Amino acid sequence: xxxxxxxxxxxxxxxxxxxxxxxxxxxxxxxxxxxxxxxxxxxxxxxxxxxxxxxxxxxxxxxxxxxxxxxxxxxxxxxxxxxxxxxxxxxxxxxxxxxxxxxxxxxxxxxxxxxxxxxxxxxxxxxxxxxxxxxxxxxxxxxxxxxxxxxxxxxxxxxxxxxxxxxxxxxxxxxxxxxxxxxxxxxxxxxxxxxxxxxxxxxxxxxxxxxxxxxxxxxxxxxxxxxxxxxxxxxxxxxxxxxxxxxxxxxxxxxxxxxxxxxxxxxxxxxxxxxxxxxxxxxxxxxxxxxxxxxxxxxxxxxxxxxxxxxxxxxxxxxxxxxxxxxxxxxxxxxxxxxxxxxxxxxxxxxxxxxxxxxxxxxxxxxxxxxxxxxxxxxxxxxxxxxxxxxxxxxxxxxxxxxxxxxxxxxx
Amino acid sequence: xxxxxxxxxxxxxxxxxxxxxxxxxxxxxxxxxxxxxxxxxxxxxxxxxxxxxxxxxxxxxxxxxxxxxxxxxxxxxxxxxxxxxxxxxxxxxxxxxxxxxxxxxxxxxxxxxxxxxxxxxxxxxxxxxxxxxxxxxxxxxxxxxxxxxxxxxxxxxxxxxxxxxxxxxxxxxxxxxxxxxxxxxxxxxxxxxxxxxxxxxxxxxxxxxxxxxxxxxxxxxxxxxxxxxxxxxxxxxxxxxxxxxxxxxxxxxxxxxxxxxxxxxxxxxxxxxxxxxxxxxxxxxxxxxxxxxxxxxxxxxxxxxxxxxxxxxxxxxxxxxxxxxxxxxxxxxxxxxxxxxxxxxxxxxxxxxxxxxxxxxxxxxxxxxxxxxxxxxxxxxxxxxxxxxxxxxxxxxxxxxxxxxxxxxxxxxxxxxxxxxxxxxxxxxxxxxxxxxxxxxxxxxxxxxxxxxxxxxxxxxxxx
Numbered sequence: 001x002x003x004x005x006x007x008x009x010x011x012x013x014x015x016x017x018x019x020x021x022x023x024x025x026x027x028x029x030x031x032x033x034x035x036x037x038x039x040x041x042x043x044x045x046x047x048x049x050x051x052x053x054x055x056x057x058x059x060x061x062x063x064x065x066x067x068x069x070x071x072x073x074x075x076x077x078x079x080x081x082x083x084x085x086x087x088x089x090x091x092x093x094x095x096x097x098x099x100x101x102x103x104x105x106x107x108x109x110x111x112x113x114x115x116x117x118x119x120x121x122x123x124x125x126x127x128x129x130x131x132x133x134x135x136x137x138x139x140x141x142x143x144x145x146x147x148x149x150x151x152x153x154x155x156x157x158x159x160x161x162x163x164x165x166x167x168x169x170x171x172x173x174x175x176x177x178x179x180x181x182x183x184x185x186x187x188x189x190x191x192x193x194x195x196x197x198x199x200x201x202x203x204x205x206x207x208x209x210x211x212x213x214x215x216x217x218x219x220x221x222x223x224x225x226x227x228x229x230x231x232x233x234x235x236x237x238x239x240x241x242x243x244x245x246x247x248x249x250x251x252x253x254x255x256x257x258x259x260x261x262x263x264x265x266x267x268x269x270x271x272x273x274x275x276x277x278x279x280x281x282x283x284x285x286x287x288x289x290x291x292x293x294x295x296x297x298x299x300x301x302x303x304x305x306x307x308x309x310x311x312x313x314x315x316x317x318x319x320x321x322x323x324x325x326x327x328x329x330x331x332x333x334x335x336x337x338x339x340x341x342x343x344x345x346x347x348x349x350x351x352x353x354x355x356x357x358x359x360x361x362x363x364x365x366x367x368x369x370x371x372x373x374x375x376x377x378x379x380x381x382x383x384x385x386x387x388x389x390x391x392x393x394x395x396x397x398x399x400x401x402x403x404x405x406x407x408x409x410x411x412x
Numbered sequence: 413x414x415x416x417x418x419x420x421x422x423x424x425x426x427x428x429x430x431x432x433x434x435x436x437x438x439x440x441x442x443x444x445x446x447x448x449x450x451x452x453x454x455x456x457x458x459x460x461x462x463x464x465x466x467x468x469x470x471x472x473x474x475x476x477x478x479x480x481x482x483x484x485x486x487x488x489x490x491x492x493x494x495x496x497x498x499x500x501x502x503x504x505x506x507x508x509x510x511x512x513x514x515x516x517x518x519x520x521x522x523x524x525x526x527x528x529x530x531x532x533x534x535x536x537x538x539x540x541x542x543x544x545x546x547x548x549x550x551x552x553x554x555x556x557x558x559x560x561x562x563x564x565x566x567x568x569x570x571x572x573x574x575x576x577x578x579x580x581x582x583x584x585x586x587x588x589x590x591x592x593x594x595x596x597x598x599x600x601x602x603x604x605x606x607x608x609x610x611x612x613x614x615x616x617x618x619x620x621x622x623x624x625x626x627x628x629x630x631x632x633x634x635x636x637x638x639x640x641x642x643x644x645x646x647x648x649x650x651x652x653x654x655x656x657x658x659x660x661x662x663x664x665x666x667x668x669x670x671x672x673x674x675x676x677x678x679x680x681x682x683x684x685x686x687x688x689x690x691x692x693x694x695x696x697x698x699x700x701x702x703x704x705x706x707x708x709x710x711x712x713x714x715x716x717x718x719x720x721x722x723x724x725x726x727x728x729x730x731x732x733x734x735x736x737x738x739x740x741x742x743x744x745x746x747x748x749x750x751x752x753x754x755x756x757x758x759x760x761x762x763x764x765x766x767x768x769x770x771x772x773x774x775x776x777x778x779x780x781x782x783x784x785x786x787x788x789x790x791x792x793x794x795x796x797x798x799x800x801x802x803x804x805x806x807x808x809x810x811x812x813x814x815x816x817x818x819x820x821x822x823x824x825x826x827x828x829x830x831x832x833x834x835x836x837x838x839x840x841x842x843x844x845x846x847x848x849x850x851x852x853x854x855x856x857x858x859x860x861x862x863x864x865x866x867x868x869x870x871x872x873x874x875x876x
Contacts, residue, residue, distance in 0.1 A: 031467060135464035139872065141475040150467050188471060196755050196872055201471045247471075247753055247874065250795075254753050256876055258470075302466055346466065386465070 026088065026099045026130040028388050029351060029381065032298050032344060034184060034207075034239065034264040035129035035155050039338075040064055042080045042106065043372035043398025047359025048314020049336025051285040053273025054217060054230035059280070060370070060400045061110045061120055064287070065215035065230045065273070066174025069110055069118040069164035076368070078110040079401040080122070088392040091383055101130070116166045121159075126266075128155030129184055139195060146193035156182040156207055156239070156264075164215075173216050180209045180239060184264075199249040205241035205262055213269070226277040236268035236292060265296035267307075267343070283316045293343035304345040312338035314357070332361030334374065349387050353380040359396075368402035472875050473755070479869040480741040483859035484715035485706060485725045486786045486840070488732035490576035491849060494568065494692030498850040499541065499662065500730065501557055502652030503644045504549040508767065509728050509854045510701035514652050517566060517581055517696065519639035520664055521630030521688030526619045527681055531670035535680075537612025539589060539605040539640065542661040546654030548852045551595055555649025558590040559605055562638040566691035575694040577730065583641035595653065603655070605642075612666050615685060619666075630688045639693075640664070652852050657693060659686035697730045697852070706733070713785050718859030724764050725859045727777075729843050729851035735859075736782060737761075738838035739869060742827070756872040757824035761841070762815040762865035763804075767856040770814065774855060776801040777816060778844050781823065784836040792823055792839070801844070815865065824871065 030036040044060040045052045052064045056071025061080045072078060085102035108122025129152045137148040160178035167173060188201040213234035220227045241262040247254040270290045277283040289310040296305045314336030319329045336357040342350035355378020362371045376394040383389045499516035506512070539559055560583040568574050575581075589607040615637075618627050626636035644652075656662060663684040672679045687693065701707050705721040715736060718725045725735040737759070745752065763773065778799055781789040792800045806814035820839070827833040841857065842848055858865050 028466075133464050133467050135467060137473065139473045139475050141477070144475075146473075148467075186470075190471075190473070195475070195758075196473075199755070199874070201876075203470065245470075245876065249753070249755060256751055256753070258751075258876065300466065 026101050026132075027380070027390060028090070028131050028133065029344070029390075030127075030129045031131050031133070031150070031152055031186075032300070032303060033127075033296065034266075035127040035152075037127050038105075038125040040124075042108065043082055043359070043374060043396060043400060044316070044334070044361065045314070046376065046396050046398070047334035047336060047357050047361075047372060047374035048285060048316060049312040049338040049355070049357050050310075051273065051287040051312040051314035051336060051338070052275070053215075053232055053271050053285070053287045053289075054219075054228040054275035055273075055277075055283065055285050056217065056219070056228070057110055057118075057120070059368075059402065060372075061108055061122075063108065063120070063122070063124060063160075063162075064271070065217060065232050066120075066162040066176035066213070067164050067172045067215040067217040067230065069120045069162055069174060070116075070166050070172035070217070072110050072112045072118045072120075074112045074115070075404050076111065077403045078120075079403065080106065080108045080110075080398065081401075082106045082396065082398040084394055084396045086392055086394040088390050090388055090390050092388040093383070093386045118164045119162065120164075121161045123157055123159050126156040126158045126180060126182075129153055130155075137190065139193075142195070144193065144195050146196070147189075147191045149189045149191070151187045151189075152185065153187075154183045154185040154204075156180050156184070158211075170220060171216070171218050173214070175212060175214050177210070177212045180207055180211055180266075182207055184241070197250055199247060201245070201247050203243065203245050205243040207239045207241050207264070209237065209239045211237055211266070224279045226275075228275045228277070230271070230273040230275070232269070232271035232273075232289075234266075234269040236295060237266045239264040239266055260299075265293075267296060268292040281318055281320065285312075285314050287312045291343060296343070298344070302347055305343055306345060306350075308341040308343040310338060310340040312336065316361075318361075330363050332359075332370070332372075334359040334361065338378075346387060347385045349382055349385050351381045351387070354378055361400075364401075368404070370400045370402075372396075372398040372400060374398075470876055474873050474875065475870055476745070476873060477868050477870045479739055479744070479871065481861060481867045481869055482738040482740055482838075483718040483725045483857070483867060484736045484738075485709060485718070485721060486715055486734050486736045486782075487709050487712055488734060488786070488788070489712040490578050491697075491730065491732055492572065492574040493577040493697065493730070493849050494575040494694040495689050496695070496846075496849050497657050498544060498546070498695070499642065499655040499657040499693075500652055500695040500697070500850070500852065501541075501642050501644055501655065502547075502549065502555065503646045503649045504652050504852065505650060506854055508704060508724075508856055509726060509731070509733065510699055510704045510706070511646075512652070512700075512728075512731060512852055513644060513646055513698040514730070514852065515644065515696045515698075516642045516655070516657070516693075517562060517575075517583075517639060518657060518662065518693035519562075519566060519630070519634045519688050519690055520637065520685040521659065521690070522627055522633050523619065523683040523685060526683050528620055528622060529670050532616075532620050532668050532681070533670060534609070534613050534616045535667040535669060537607040537609065537615075537664060537666045539607055539642075539664050540662070541603045541605070541642070541655040543595070543601055543603070544654040544656045546851060547595075547651055549649075549651030551651050553648070553650045554592060554594045555651060556590060556592045556645040557605070557649075558643050558645070559588045559607065560584050560641045560643060561586060561588060561611075562641050565634065565638055566693070568692045573692060575692045577695065577697040577732070579694070579696060581641070581696070583643070588640070603653075607664065612664075615664075616666050616668055616683070619683060620668075631690050633685075634688070634690045639691075654850065657687055659688060662687035695730075699731045709733075715786070721859075723858070723860035723863070725857045726854060727841055727843070727857065728854040729848045731852070733854075734780075734786075735841040735855075735857050736786065736838050737841065737867065738835060739833070740835045742824070742833045742835065742869075745871060745873065746828075746832070752873045752875045754821065754825050754828075754871055755874050756819065756870075757821045758817060758870040758872075759820050759839075759868070760815050760817045760870065761867040762813070762858045764856040764858050765865075768814075770806070772853075773804045773814070774843055774847075774853065775803045776844050776847070777855075778802070778842050779818065779820065779823075780840040780842055782838055782840045786840075788840060792820060794819075795822065799844070813865065 058071040062068040110120035162176040164174035273287040275285040359374030500514035563582040
């Protein structure tokens with residue numbers, strides 16, 4: 001592919017990704033805090049249960065650990081683009097609702113700068129908000145009730161530039177500097193009020209924050225076997241929101257201000273991962289991530305926060321034994337699972353998530369690029385205490401384009 | 413490697429065919445995946461009811477009705493009752509509002525046509541008044557009214573050429589005519605008062621002889637004859653009637669005749685000397701509240717608090733009585749939350765039970781902004797700019813809980829436009845201007861906030 005095409009496609013996809021912001025989830029749980037925290041990683045990681053802190057980038061970009069980019073080989077220009085469709089069934093107190101969501105959700109590039117330095121940049125979702133809730137309100141001091149409808153949208157995106165450095169043959173470190181941006185929006189509509197006309201309260205909280213997180217990978221190769229350890233650290237940061245709060249009532253717009261500071265906590269995060277790879281044919285990764293959510297507060301008396309742990313395990317296997325193998329033998333088969341403990345305790349009920357993933361990677365023409373399709377089935381929440389259990393099936397499409405760059409082809 | 417491959421025995425589908433299937437499968441997956449995304453994004457935007465227990469809207473709607481309302485009766489010391497189109501005549505004693513006496517003053521103009529002839533013979537003269545349908549008091553009682561000549565020109569005020577309800581224009585004690593009557597509601601549409609021939613004959617003669625000094629125009633006639641005062645007796649009667657005051661409906665009619673052309677009889681004629689207003693015509697409203705709780709109320713600048721009038725306040729058309737409401741604790745709303753928005757303000761008040769006829773309650777009261785000195789500043793309007801009218805509502809079954817309720821959101825919102833509400837300001841409760849000047853109706857309002865039907869200011873307040 002020519003550089004010109006790269007830039008053009010990248011631009012288009014970047015615009016898609018940015019404009020798609022805010023339509024990538026629908027979960028009542030996303031009303032809390034900055035919304036639903038998106039599962040990390042691109043197509044390959046996602047097919048492996050989200051595991052891969054210790055895996056190198058190389059055949060794909062591994063965004064779980066900024067140190068991984070040092071695995072990009074010197075002639076590659078890697079390019080990740082993803083989209084998904086998600087079917088969710090919500091169950092609460094015996095009633096069921098369904099929803100289908102889908103969108104483009106990330107784009108990223110990665111390349112090697114020189115022998116000891118590789119970089120990646122991209123736009124990925126950090127959190128997303130999407131809910132529509134109908135409820136009844138009562139005018140305090142009266143028995144008058146009215147309908148309240150809440151629609152939440154938006155989310156936080158992350159534009160990152162990551163740099164990875166080979167310190168020694170075995171050790172690489174990485175730093176991921178990112179700009180968090182986006183808005184958390186809520187529109188409340190009050191209607192069917194016998195005493196008052198309809199009103200609309202619109203809240204837009206804009207987030208613009210700089211952030212940095214760090215990673216390390218240590219790998220030992222013995223023959224075809226590669227053993228690797230990965231560590232990641234992200235500091236706690238308060239995402240300070242500027243906001244716009246307005247009431248529209250009887251065609252008049254009232255600008256308002258909050259009495260309290262509006263901020264979201266991005267918790268401190270510690271990750272550790274182990275991996276084993278045998279050539280290109282087999283890899284297995286195991287991750288543990290601890291997020292220090294206990295210092296966050298959602299300003300809601302029903303909700304406590306706690307530190308949460310995420311465990312994930314993934315496998316990648318390809319039967320490919322020869323470069324000239326074709327068809328199913330060249331495909332990668334991936335399997336994974338994860339369990340995420342809750343950071344929110346709602347009415348004394350943790351909102352845990354767990355899921356299984358299965359994916360295939362289909363090599364494309366130049367043999368280095370790949371179309372990854374994965375299927376994730378999982379659940380979040382519980383029906384206890386009249387809470388909501390979400391069961392979902394998510395199909396994830398991801399292109400990993402691996403273009404040979406900085407090289408002139410030679411013809412004989 | 414190649415050797416191994418070659419040596420392997422294939423038992424399944426031929427490799428070339430497998431490759432073909434793979435290619436087609438790949439294409440199918442990509443095409444169907446992309447088209448699924450294009451068509452199915454955000455399908456199922458059906459309303460979500462789950463999670464409603466936890467939603468934190470941030471906004472709270474509260475209704476507060478504990479604001480203090482200070483009510484008082486005030487007196488507008490003079491009302492311009494000139495040229496209102498109504499002649500109010502009568503006398504009535506109200507237990508709450510005292511005695512009221514209405515006298516009507518107006519001028520007479522020259523007839524539009526008069527058939528001059530030396531054969532004309534004067535017959536008689538009457539004043540004809542036509543009821544406008546309004547009455548105040550007891551229509552079953554007989555009453556007497558008398559007609560007097562006004563003693564001087566009805567000069568209007570220098571600044572507005574109006575004459576006010578408290579003006580006592582002198583009239584001659586000479587009675588030109590009188591009538592003792594009982595209105596039979598269904599049949600009487602007019603009241604006819606016989607007038608002494610001395611006046612009628614004088615007018616007839618001057619018209620018939622073409623008096624160039626006084627009978628050329630109404631303006632010249634009023635120099636000669638200053639008009640009529642129609643005066644109720646104040647002993648017997650207990651009702652006030654409204655009559656139409658205009659040139660068609662209020663006239664002094666002079667009857668005359670002359671022999672017909674055949675000489676075998678006579679032709680009858682009449683000439684109407686109509687109501688005119690070269691100078692303003694007006695109704696004088698005298699009130700005497702010395703026997704009521706309102707006796708101390710004499711100047712416009714004072715407020716007679718409801719606490720000294722048995723927890724009631726009063727409104728009366730024609731006499732200048734109005735009820736004033738003030739909201740001394742309204743600024744407290746800002747103590748709750750400076751972020752709040754006043755969504756709606758609703759004012760409620762009720763007439764005192766057994767002081768009114770449910771069928772005859774005013775159906776279009778108005779509210780007038782006022783200040784410390786009780787000057788009427790401006791009438792409250794609704795959002796479309798028209799005057800805000802209050803009509804009573806009641807529980808239809810028992811005719812209970814009769815109240816007036818009105819949305820005064822704009823007033824309350826504007827009251828805070830300078831930051832703090834000036835608690836010296838308030839609202840006056842009145843009839844609409846036309847009615848207020850053409851009637852004598854009264855209203856007794858419950859001013860005690862502790863009473864079940866006491867006044868209330870309900871503010872719907874949204875906080876964040």
